[in-house]
Amino acid sequence: MIKLSRLALKNFAVVSSADINFADGFTAITGETGAGKSLIVGAISLLLGERSSSDFIRAGATIATIEGEFTGDIASLNRDLADDDIALTGSSFTITREIQSDGKSRALINDQRVNVATLKKIGDRICDLHGQHQHQWLLDSDRHLWFLDRYGQCADAFSAYTAALSEYRTAQSRILSLARRIAENNEKQELYRFQLQEIDTVAILPNEEDSLESERKQLENVLKIRTALESSVALIESDNGAAHISGEILKNLRSIAESYPAVAEYEKEIESVKISFTEIARSLNQSLAGIAEDPARLEQIGERLSDIYNLKRKYGGTVTAVLDYAGKIRSALDSNDSMELELAALKRNLEPLQTFLLTTADKLQHERETAAKKLSKSMKKELSELGLPKAEFVVKFSAHASGELLNHQDKSINLGEQGPMAGEFFFNANAGEEAKPLVQVASGGEVSRVMLALKSLIAGNDRVGLLVFDEIDAGIGGETALLVARKLKQLAARQQLIVITHLQQIASFADHHLKAIKREVAKRTESELIPLTREERVVELGRMISGGDFGDIERKQAEKLLKMAREE
Numbered sequence: 017m018i019k020l021s022r023l024a025l026k027n028f029a030v031v032s033s034a035d036i037n038f039a040d041g042f043t044a045i046t047g048e049t050g051a052g053k054s055l056i057v058g059a060i061s062l063l064l065g066e067r068s069s070s071d072f073i074r075a076g077a078t079i080a081t082i083e084g085e086f087t088g089d090i091a092s093l094n095r096d097l098a099d100d101d102i103a104l105t106g107s108s109f110t111i112t113r114e115i116q117s118d119g120k121s122r123a124l125i126n127d128q129r130v131n132v133a134t135l136k137k138i139g140d141r142i143c144d145l146h147g148q149h150q151h152q153w154l155l156d157s158d159r160h161l162w163f164l165d166r167y168g169q170c171a172d173a174f175s176a177y178t179a180a181l182s183e184y185r186t187a188q189s190r191i192l193s194l195a196r197r198i199a200e201n202n203e204k205q206e207l208y209r210f211q212l213q214e215i216d217t218v219a220i221l222p223n224e225e226d227s228l229e230s231e232r233k234q235l236e237n238v239l240k241i242r243t244a245l246e247s248s249v250a251l252i253e254s255d256n257g258a259a260h261i262s263g264e265i266l267k268n269l270r271s272i273a274e275s276y277p278a279v280a281e282y283e284k285e286i287e288s289v290k291i292s293f294t295e296i297a298r299s300l301n302q303s304l305a306g307i308a309e310d311p312a313r314l315e316q317i318g319e320r321l322s323d324i325y326n327l328k329r330k331y332g333g334t335v336t337a338v339l340d341y342a343g344k345i346r347s348a349l350d351s352n353d354s355m356e357l358e359l360a361a362l363k364r365n366l367e368p369l370q371t372f373l374l375t376t377a378d379k380l381q382h383e384r385e386t387a388a389k390k391l392s393k394s395m396k397k398e399l400s401e402l403g404l405p406k407a408e409f410v411v412k413f414s415a416h417a418s419g420e421l422l423n424h425q426d427k428s429i430n431l432g433e434q435g436p437m438a439g440e441f442f443f444n445a446n447a448g449e450e451a452k453p454l455v456q457v458a459s460g461g462e463v464s465r466v467m468l469a470l471k472s473l474i475a476g477n478d479r480v481g482l483l484v485f486d487e488i489d490a491g492i493g494g495e496t497a498l499l500v501a502r503k504l505k506q507l508a509a510r511q512q513l514i515v516i517t518h519l520q521q522i523a524s525f526a527d528h529h530l531k532a533i534k535r536e537v538a539k540r541t542e543s544e545l546i547p548l549t550r551e552e553r554v555v556e557l558g559r560m561i562s563g564g565d566f567g568d569i570e571r572k573q574a575e576k577l578l579k580m581a582r583e584e
Contacts (some may be wrong), residue, residue: 017481018088018142019512020060021108027077029055030543036530037547042508044523045516045545046556047532052543053516055532057147057486060084060514063111064139065132068121075540080115086142088481096141100134111135143482144475146467154463154470155455157440161384164411164439166474168387173380174435180373181431184422187369191362194355201352208345211331215342218323220335225324228317234307235314242307245300252297259297262290370424377429377436384439385413391473398469403499404462406447409469413437441466460491468500472507483507486516497521502584520560524577525584529553553578 025034030052047053062068063084073080087108094104102125113135114122123130125138139145153159165174234241252258266286269279328334331341388411395409416430416438429436442451443458443466458466468488475483489500501522507513508527517523529548534541548556557577558570 017479017511018086018090018093019481020084020143020514021087022083022085023056023059024081024083025055025059026081027074028059028080028082029072029074030534030541031055032074032537032542034545036545038512038514039528040512041527042505042513042515042525043528043530044526045514045530045532046518046523046560048534051532051534052545053532054486055543056514056545057145057484057516060143060484061145061147062113062115062121063135064143064145065134065136067132068113068115068119070115070117070119072115073117078117082113082115084111085109086111088142093138093141096137097134100130100137102128102130102134111138142480143484144471144480145484146471146488147486154441154458154467157438157453157455158434160411160441160454161434161439163441163470163474164384164387164391167391167470167477168383169477170380170383170387173376173383177373177376177380177435178433180369180376181433184366184369184373184431187362187366191359191366194359194362198352198355198359201348201355205349205352208349212342212345212349215327215331215338218327220324220327220338225321225335228321228324232314232317232321235310235317238307238309242304245304245307249297249300249304252293252300259290259293262286262293266290370422373422373431374424374427374429381413381436384411384435384437388413388439394473395466395469398472398503399465401499402465402469402503403496404445404465406445408442408444408451409466410442410451411439412442413439461496462491464488464490464492465496465500468503472503475507475511480511482512482514484514487518488515489517489519489522493519493521498580501525501581505581505584518560520557520574520577523553523560524557524574525581529556531556550578 019040020038023034023036023038025031025036027033036056045053045056058066058072059082062072062082085108090104090107090109094102097104104126109126110124112122112124112127114124116122121132123132123135125134153163165171250257254260266283269283269286273279273283324335327338331338392410396407399405399407399409414437416432420431422429422431432438441454443454443462444451445458445462454463454466468485471483471485471488485504488504489497492500497519498521501519502525504513504515504522505525515522515526523529529552530545531548531552532543532545534543536542554571554574555566557574558566561573562570
């Protein structure tokens with residue numbers, strides 16, 4: 017087991033500086049209301065992963081520091097911390113938590129930086145802390161299974177169930193999502209097939225639109241084109257045409273070539289021009305042969321372009337956009353087949369997940385029912401020792417009021433977040449009456465004793481080294497308080513106890529007694545925790561008995577309480 021040996025505070029709430037040593041056994045912390053008793057619980061909570069706040073910083077300071085030194089079975093804790101890359105050595109370790117004014121905090125274990133999750137892991141392993149408001153947990157039936165699992169050590173079975181449930185729901189979600197996509201695609205299948213058939217029927221070729229528009233422009237201007245071509249041929253081939261004129265020029269130049277050699281250069285150029293005109297005329301005549309009015313072809317081109325324009329108007333404005341859209345819907349049609357195959361595979365894979373989920377649910381419920389029977393029997397004994405000899409404590413299971421039903425292999429379970437069945441504590445303090453829901457029938461004092469009985473049993477199974485109770489004595493007094501004190505004393509034989517109490521009966525049974533005092537220093541309130549000598553304990557117990565005064569009567573009563581506790 018691991019226990020708290022020292023707690024140091026600096027600029028924490030109303031504590032400017034404190035260094036407190038804790039011993040084994042039962043330590044009681046008392047003090048007037050507002051003296052700062054519960055700050056110890058808050059400090060320990062922060063060391064073990066509680067959320068921090070700048071409200072914890074003492075006014076005027078910029079940082080609050082809490083440091084705790086723990087001793088005990090370090091080897092077993094190292095096994096739990098193996099995944100966190102933390103290796104503790106020796107027989108003790110120190111946890112430090114620094115809280116900054118911006119609300120952020122820094123956590124260290126032996127000067128090694130760690131995250132809050134690691135502190136929580138350590139806290140769950142070494143300490144069971146009962147805060148002022150944890151009584152309310154018993155009045156919330158949704159938390160009852162948490163207590164049962166802690167007592168029955170069902171955590172592994174519960175983790176297996178929640179993991180199986182998560183895996184099943186993930187698979188189920190994928191199936192539903194894929195089925196929705198298939199359904200949506202199915203709704204569009206007919207439209208997609210019609211659109212694809214329309215596009216494929218037109219079967220647009222690359223650059224076809226530009227080619228058709230060019231051909232249509234030519235057919236629409238046949239007469240104009242032929243007239244221009246025929247006129248051009250005539251200007252070249254007529255008696256006074258360009259070919260004849262270039263020939264006459266060539267003849268003139270050749271006639272003077274011997275007497276004027278310089279014209280030889282021009283002669284070649286004119287000859288080239290004459291040849292060019294002849295070739296141009298031949299080409300133009302060939303073009304004329306291929307140019308004729310063709311109303312049928314013009315109509316055909318118009319219809320083809322109309323089909324192309326219609327597709328462009330419907331599917332994107334350009335031929336490229338039309339072809340891209342066709343590819344998209346063709347993929348969608350093809351993907352539906354692959355999605356159907358994927359859906360079938362997912363449904364096949366769901367079968368073993370359902371089987372495994374049922375197995376983990378059955379195992380968890382079996383462990384809980386076994387633990388519930390054992391808990392009922394043990395609680396009867398514990399409550400009897402706490403002044404409730406006729407009390408009955410039962411865990412009742414019922415179907416969840418709401419939740420998803422899983423029907424598989426002739427079985428049906430409700431997939432609740434906390435398990436296949438809801439669980440609730442039923443309680444009866446008096447003989448002859450039927451047990452009813454604890455949240456409805458238990459008084460404040462009864463709730464305190466039920467909580468202490470549960471904590472006692474859980475602590476015995478958990479084997480945590482440190483138990484911290486803040487006002488576990490709420491709603492009790494007199495002889496009942498003595499019974500609670502004896503129970504706490506029994507617990508202290510196994511574990512280290514730190515108990516904040518306002519009852520003298522409980523404080524008198526403590527092995528060690530600390531008192532929280534509040535005083536004014538330099539016009540500022542400070543809280544301090546001081547260990548009490550035996551005489552100081554007598555005075556403090558007397559104050560608690562009378563509510564403030566201390567005299568011979570209070571001294572005798574305090575001495576009597578201490579003597580009774582010592583003789584137990």
